[in-house]
Amino acid sequence: MDETAALKTTPLHALHVSLGARMVPFAGYDMPVQYAPGVLKEHLWTRSSAGLFDVSHMGQVTIRARSGKYEDAALALESLVPVDILGLAENRQRYGFFTDDKGGILDDLMITHMDDYLFVVVNAACKEQDFKHLQDHIGDSCEVTLLDRALIALQGPRAVDVLAELWADIAYMKFMDVRHCRLHDVSCLVSRSGYSGEDGFEISVPADKAEDIAKRLLEHPDVQPIGLGARDSLRLEAGLCLYGNDIDQTTTPIEGALEWAIQKARKAGGVRAGGFPGATRILGELDHGTSRRRVGLKPEGKAPVRGHAKLYADAEGESEIGEVTSGGFGPSVESPVAMGYVPTEFTAPGTTVYAEVRGKYLPVVVSSLPFIKPTYKR
Amino acid sequence: MLKFTEEHEWLKVEGDVAIVGITAHAAEQLGDLVFVELPEVGASFSKGADAATVESVKAASEVYCPLDGEITEVNEAITADPALVNSDPMGAGWFFKLKLRNVGDLDGLLDESGYKELIG
Numbered sequence: 001m002d003e004t005a006a007l008k009t010t011p012l013h014a015l016h017v018s019l020g021a022r023m024v025p026f027a028g029y030d031m032p033v034q035y036a037p038g039v040l041k042e043h044l045w046t047r048s049s050a051g052l053f054d055v056s057h058m059g060q061v062t063i064r065a066r067s068g069k070y071e072d073a074a075l076a077l078e079s080l081v082p083v084d085i086l087g088l089a090e091n092r093q094r095y096g097f098f099t100d101d102k103g104g105i106l107d108d109l110m111i112t113h114m115d116d117y118l119f120v121v122v123n124a125a126c127k128e129q130d131f132k133h134l135q136d137h138i139g140d141s142c143e144v145t146l147l148d149r150a151l152i153a154l155q156g157p158r159a160v161d162v163l164a165e166l167w168a169d170i171a172y173m174k175f176m177d178v179r180h181c182r183l184h185d186v187s188c189l190v191s192r193s194g195y196s197g198e199d200g201f202e203i204s205v206p207a208d209k210a211e212d213i214a215k216r217l218l219e220h221p222d223v224q225p226i227g228l229g230a231r232d233s234l235r236l237e238a239g240l241c242l243y244g245n246d247i248d249q250t251t252t253p254i255e256g257a258l259e260w261a262i263q264k265a266r267k268a269g270g271v272r273a274g275g276f277p278g279a280t281r282i283l284g285e286l287d288h289g290t291s292r293r294r295v296g297l298k299p300e301g302k303a304p305v306r307g308h309a310k311l312y313a314d315a316e317g318e319s320e321i322g323e324v325t326s327g328g329f330g331p332s333v334e335s336p337v338a339m340g341y342v343p344t345e346f347t348a349p350g351t352t353v354y355a356e357v358r359g360k361y362l363p364v365v366v367s368s369l370p371f372i373k374p375t376y377k378r
Numbered sequence: 379m380l381k382f383t384e385e386h387e388w389l390k391v392e393g394d395v396a397i398v399g400i401t402a403h404a405a406e407q408l409g410d411l412v413f414v415e416l417p418e419v420g421a422s423f424s425k426g427a428d429a430a431t432v433e434s435v436k437a438a439s440e441v442y443c444p445l446d447g448e449i450t451e452v453n454e455a456i457t458a459d460p461a462l463v464n465s466d467p468m469g470a471g472w473f474f475k476l477k478l479r480n481v482g483d484l485d486g487l488l489d490e491s492g493y494k495e496l497i498g
Binding site (some may be wrong): 034038039040041043229230232233277302303304306328329331336358 | 409410412415431433434435436437438440457
């Protein structure tokens with residue numbers, strides 16, 4: 001079987017190939033893992049200038065209440081995510097997650113309040129099942145549509161100035177604001193958010209205009225194309241979870257240290273407390289804690305500690321306590337960085353645990369996340 | 379004498395000792411290296427055994443021992459500065475010196491033109 005034969009492509013596929021990208025299969029798509037400069041330089045470029053990422057493989061979904069009212073769409077989605085969506089201001093975005101009946105995480109997503117509907121962005125590998133999940137549970141009251149649009153992220157300190165040359169008002173947007181705008185006469189939906197820890201934007205564009213927009217952005221001397229390799233190292237330094245690695249159906253939001261995403265309205269005593277799958281467990285964990293938690297891990301030595309490395313309480317590897325879920329080298333931190341799960345008694349920053357790497361037990365220090373100082377424009 | 383393996387290592391042979399490194403092609407495929415772990419001097423390896431580890435931002439890869447032998451010297455300069463492997467893979471970015479158990483084993487390796495054909 002030729003695996004590549006079944007791979008899907010994004011509207012920017014031909015552009016990636018023409019730019020000399022190294023293509024790899026990712027979530028069913030043939031995607032650029034890096035371009036000629038390589039992961040290290042692409043990572044540093046994004047932190048110092050502006051990196052362009054094709055994230056068109058992600059799912060873009062609209063949810064419209066059949067009543068036509070935003071409130072009804074918001075309340076419907078609140079039955080699936082433990083986030084205050086009714087209280088989300090218009091043109092604002094919020095992070096959230098679909099939970100299951102056991103309190104596990106089915107996927108994480110970005111949720112936006114557009115005038116009378118919701119616009120959500122979900123992970124590529126989960127988009128079909130998320131769409132079905134939405135259809136099955138709120139399809140009676142809402143029209144759920146999986147859009148055929150491209151998604152281009154422009155991340156880094158120069159991103160705002162690059163885009164302001166096309167649309168001056170972009171400078172007035174704040175972190176997690178979302179606006180309709182025209183870029184090169186193309187109708188786009190822009191959010192000031194991303195997955196790099198930097199200030200930046202994600203731009204939803206019609207599929208047939210994506211290559212034109214991307215090419216024009218890449219003409220700017222401050223913009224370089226960035227592959228999935230650097231996208232991963234950037235988000236790891238920023239302490240952001242990768243669904244399927246750091247969070248999944250076996251982890252709850254509280255174990256995943258994502259309780260910040262659950263607003264007061266949905267917590268015990270809130271105006272719309274609970275009412276989402278797994279609420280009993282998740283709200284219980286908010287009150288009573290969990291036996292394990294996701295933490296940042298900083299290896300003391302120079303050797304990277306990667307995902308699936310086992311964690312031990314002792315340097316002899318006798319008492320296994322957890323596992324690394326993401327790890328690698330942080331080009332901006334200039335040292336290895338990782339995250340993983342440890343029992344609650346090991347979560348204090350500064351605690352030393354040991355990671356098994358090629359038969360050795362390397363000291364790693366529990367560290368607060370993120371590893372870099374984010375530059376979001378709040 | 380310069381020899382190559384199908385696993386993208388090069389050997390510069392003087393007498394029964396080979397200086398071993400990875401090829402420019404391998405270094406380019408791996409990308410910028412951020413970590414190198416070298417074997418202990420005095421360690422013996424069989425052909426194909428994991429002798430060193432190289433890591434890029436994204437992934438770890440093993441460097442195999444190209445032939446049976448004993449490590450007589452390692453290049454600590456590349457553990458201090460892994461980027462040397464990328465900038466000068468066939469020179470300052472060498473990995474270790476290997477005292478060959480059997481010099482005749484070299485006959486089974488590729489010469490430069492054979493390796494160029496391999497990487498096409």
